Amino acid sequence: MDSASPALNRRTPDEVMTLTTLGAMFPTRLSFMRLLLRRMAHEKWQMDAPLLSLDAQGYGTAVYTIRTPERAYSLVAFSQAIPDERRTDRVIAEVWDTTYVLYDGIPDQAEMDRLANCVPLQEAGRFTPREIVLSRANKSIRMFEHVADKLANGEQPALADLRRVGYLMRTTAVYGNGKFGVADRSRIADRAEFQAPFQAEMLTVWLIRLFTLDLVEHVARHRGGASAVLLAGHIRRFIGIGNATGLGMAPFLINHPELIGRWIEARETAVARVRAIANPTQTEIGTFLSCAERALSHLCEWQVEDDGYAARIRATTGEIESLVTWIRSFTDPTYLWDQITCHTLAKFSPDGAEMTLSLILEPYGDLIDDLGTSMSLADGTPIRADQPLSDLRSRLVAAYGWALGPDMSQEQRRHFWYVSAAKQEPRLGEIGEDEGDDKAFAFDYAFQARSLLAAIDSLPSDADVGSLLLHHPELLDIVERLEIQQAQPYAEIRENLVGPDLVPLALLRCKLAFFGAAKFDPLSDKWLRVTLFQGAPSCIADLQQAPDDWIFSHSGSEH
Template identity: 45%
Template sequence: MGASVQNSIPRRDPALVMRLSRLGSMHQCRLSFMRVLTRRLANENWSFARPVFDVDAKGVGHAVYTATGPARTYSLVAFAHDLPPEERSDRVIATAWDATFTLFDGVPTADDIERLSHNVPYQEAGRVNEKSLSVSRANRSVRLWKHMVDALAKGEQPDVDKVASVGYLMRTTAVYGSGKLGAADHETIADRPEFDAPFQAEMLSVFLTRAFVRDMINHMARARGGAQSAELALDIAHGLGIGNSTGLGMAPFLINHPVLLNNWVAAREEAIARVRSLNTAQEAEANLFRSLFARVQVLVETWRSEHPVQIKKLVALKADLEKVEAYLGGDDLTANGPWDRLLIWTSAVLSEEGQELIASLILEPYGDLVDDLSPAMSDHRPDASRILGAMSVKATRNLMRAGYAQALETDWSAQENCARAWYVSEEKLEPRLGERFEEPIAEYEQPLSPGRDVALAFADLKTWGDDAPVSEFLLNHPEHRHSIRRVQINACAPYSEIQDNTICADMMPIDMLRYKLATFGATHFDPRSDRWLRICMFGNAPYPEELTPENADLWVYPDAEGNS
């Protein structure tokens, strides 16, 4: 990369970036966790094998998939089940699934598999140990699964339009890690280079799960059709990802992990700022951007949703892409700060969905400039949540004014501004968002409205002298500890807070879900309501045995002819 840097473009203002509507318009980029994983696997020449595939004609059994890197081997242990239709549910309270998995640290022995077989299929009702790094489960997309088995068993390939309309054969309903169900705590593996970026163990589990799903569909077709059956064609297999159904349970994560949220956003914003600061671009870099833009047009064309909000956003996005195409026709993208000029133009002309897509896309030609940011997306500051009690009341109030101006200006007595309350359902054991003035839920409210809570703390601070330490204030008002902690975190982590009201009447929870899933690397966001959505992971990616440095990164973009 031979372009010059002018070092004058700062990161975008948190007040712009951290609004819910913009977070809900984010797209995957080079720093997304799935792509970080596949790049590493390829660049370090990891090898893959399937030492065990013991599944009967009914689709019941287990399989083991290994991934071996420079220092360690990890194994996906998969259990396949014959699930009655009436027991199939994507809810977190389900008790049975079509398949269950654990990512095992090392290669499991027969005794390990026997032990896991009595626990992993039961998920929350079972227990694993520190040799398990994640525990997960998945359900079939029933109609597509049946169609594909029927076609392949007869020696035919499935209908490509039916395959494309769904995009996956199985969808995960949870991928647990970090000590859940007895699995290894994150701290025990955080110092391993392969896990220096966030959620890499979970992404590896999903990557290997996709190979298991492909092998299962071929196995079931052979069991049904025998010698006349066909293997799933490679081009169709490549187009299949792993689906995921995500609901309100993921939304509190972003609020409850402010440092992690800051690091995710800050890394992407730093990458964007670095590229915007280039005075010039090489012709090859501009050409790569143009070719990927053409592939993005294909990706957007195949993006389907039945939700009115996303339908409207897709209409606007397609119009945005037409405007970008016209812009590119009049600019060679090589001189006079081309990427900064492009983003200034997008901010004036495109929707937020279009702006964020182009902001992600300008990073693609510059892996050597931005890829080093991925380790910084982890949270390496265990002391960040420690309250600085010696800070003065005056300094604390100043931090509140600087980081929470909108919250301090909000009229929290107006019902529309505090219409909702977050709580945990006793029956379903899931986070819920209820109507504060219609349901008796206020006493069960979770602290998931940082803006309101900081405003309440600010009001109570008004009667305190400027020089008093905030520790004295908290001795008298311990109910504000979580707010003071967040204010101090925000002072050194400016992207740690959502700059919007998370309990107002018109808040869209799916905006939070969309941001987190985009950071994972998901595509084809399909809201099913304002509170849950479906997405696809690793769609168009190479399978483990095909992975090379040449195909390990840009797989997320289908080629301009629409093939994977």
């Protein structure tokens, strides 16, 4: 890169690590779904013919075995009838239409029998390290039945309906890393295919999507007999897999600062690399425009009931339209991407700016895709106990200046995060209104930073961190977070996470965007639905033909 370029510097943590920016993020080339599908295509993964053992209504079992160059993994699916009144997307559910595990290898009959006894129970079952991921999904009944009926009658489902709900089922949990006895992350972390974040989980969800597509065709075949048809290729590809996400995802983002810091750093580094390009080629600009125009169609099909979100989508649409118009008329492409970035960050809404940043990355796989390998957690950051407190104080003021001012009064401590006894569902309470603030997670980092400053100032100037922690072991958490930020400047969300203006949805959207989710659809201020893998290859053969060209897909996308 040219060291004299205007864009070598990444955005600062103060600019990025706000709920406004995090809550406006979109998928990028570095999203975990993209990482997975690129690897699958590059390594030419194979898949055995699915083993479907389903009755006419689609109830029974299925096994999907996928083969990497070195290993085989099997999605084992169980489909059952459940009463409508017991179908809920919340953690407190106890039955689901379908349940799954990603199995390490190919299960024999004895293993299938064992899995049949525990997988449908989900959290109430016990699992072994042979199971890597545990998941479940509920049908979107109206959409599933609509598609099944259409196919049974020899017709294709209406795209207008699919635009509104772009999936047949929604996953409601995807568990890994030792949960309920499944394999620890450490057991699979050294496998090349799982080194990037959440790859086993993404593989599971992609295979679940395939199962939902095969399931609806199976049901249609039994309903319609000889007149039934399969899904048309472009429709099959447009149907993604839904996901319902609640507050449970937010504590992960807060509790894993080092990991989140790596994700954001990779993304910001990618943006900085592209901004530093002095002379983009016409081909690269053409790719950007193609993606931007696809994004406009995607935005038009992104339908939500939430008025605020609908307004945000409309504003983003207008901004991307203006951007496309401007680029078609520009005359000097020197540092084009930096010009665009500066303009959008100054003039666009947060959504418009973040979508633009996603789009400028698209032409530059060769330049930025290597950053995907830097997004996993390395060894933890140890606390250096022999550093002078004066150093710690300087870094505290630099990293938590936003929390140390006079306006961060106790009145700004309005919310608390807790876990309900009802199936351990994470929830958010209001101090003075709800029970349980004595059992809250200590997410009040703004206030802990203030306590740390007071503690430092109460000790002799020549004291060290070890002495501080001897006297104040309760400050260990905030000291550790400060240490992490030395290496990972994007590790901390620089907002009061217990404040009156807290927007939990922003946290959920950030993490979902890193997964690669799209069409965020808030159903309250604490949970939302999204669509995963919409427009992505829907079979192994499809994967080899167009492996990485599906960001911001829409129903008219040609693949």
